[in-house]
Amino acid sequence: MFPLLVKKGGAHMSLSKDSLENIEEVDSTVSFVLNGEVMTLNVDPSKRLIEIIRDDLNLTGTKISCEIGRCGACMVLINGKPQNSCLTMAYQCEGKSVVTIEGLSKEKLDPVQQILLEEGGLQCGYCTSGMVVSVKGILKQCPNASFEDLREGLSGNLCRCTGYGGILRSLERISKECTVKKQE
Numbered sequence: 001m002f003p004l005l006v007k008k009g010g011a012h013m014s015l016s017k018d019s020l021e022n023i024e025e026v027d028s029t030v031s032f033v034l035n036g037e038v039m040t041l042n043v044d045p046s047k048r049l050i051e052i053i054r055d056d057l058n059l060t061g062t063k064i065s066c067e068i069g070r071c072g073a074c075m076v077l078i079n080g081k082p083q084n085s086c087l088t089m090a091y092q093c094e095g096k097s098v099v100t101i102e103g104l105s106k107e108k109l110d111p112v113q114q115i116l117l118e119e120g121g122l123q124c125g126y127c128t129s130g131m132v133v134s135v136k137g138i139l140k141q142c143p144n145a146s147f148e149d150l151r152e153g154l155s156g157n158l159c160r161c162t163g164y165g166g167i168l169r170s171l172e173r174i175s176k177e178c179t180v181k182k183q184e
């Protein structure tokens with residue numbers, strides 16, 4: 001029997017599909033920090049983070065495409081790390097910090113976005129939010145990321161338009177202009 005994980009009283013527990021009729025008994029409140037704001041939401045325990053972000057909160061900068069963790073269009077930062085929101089259940093965000101593309105560029109474009117724009121690193125733009133979020137996550141974890149680090153870190157982000165030339169040019173510039181150079 002395929003188990004479903006749901007959270008109740010701070011602990012995870014398994015439910016079989018036969019138990020789904022009792023789902024209303026499960027505590028479905030989730031609290032997390034989204035783009036710097038504390039949120040407490042009542043969520044269906046079967047909902048994924050991508051659905052909450054896009055459908056319930058109308059933050060449509062995060063895109064959805066493959067829905068199976070292959071394309072990176074749905075990338076968000078969870079506790080600073082890039083994660084596919086199509087593979088993340090909403091309840092798994094309890095007590096965590098979630099940042100979407102909207103949280104990265106509140107007043108003006110983030111420097112990573114600006115460089116992608118200047119270097120022609122996007123065409124239709126559908127993959128771009130995920131790329132920017134992934135790059136920001138890599139830079140958070142590795143402030144001195146090299147071009148190779150960035151290229152490898154973006155291996156889970158697919159673009160169907162650009163042929164990658166503009167994206168690679170952008171990564172070259174990001175590795176020079178958005179990293180913290182080590183003081184020797």
Ligand code: FES
Pocket residue numbers: 063064065066067068069070071072073074075084085086087
């Ligand atoms: S929509 Fe999530 S990885 Fe493709």
Ligand code: FES
Pocket residue numbers: 121122123124125126127128158159160161162
């Ligand atoms: S710019 Fe269109 S999918 Fe990447």
